[in-house]
Amino acid sequence: VLVLKMIEISLLTPPVGINAFIISSMAKIRVEPVFRRLLPFVVLDLLVTAFFFLFPDVVLWLPRLMKLV
Secondary structure, three states: OHHHHHHHHHHHOOOOOHHHHHHHHHHOOOHHHHHHHHHHHHHHHHHHHHHHHHOHHHHHHHHHHOOOO
16 A cells, blocks of 8 residues: 555656646646646645554554455
């Protein structure tokens, strides 16, 4: 889960930001405004990732319920 969250963040942030480039090409606008509008989502993703690091039981609840961990 943590690896997927980090991949999601990397697909939104510069310099890679592939999803931002796709959005800008589909909307036919420059990429800079797209990055500015994605900033709240990146901040929220970082907060969720920090929450997962602080409370790993949230992430491991379902695997433990299924007896996988």
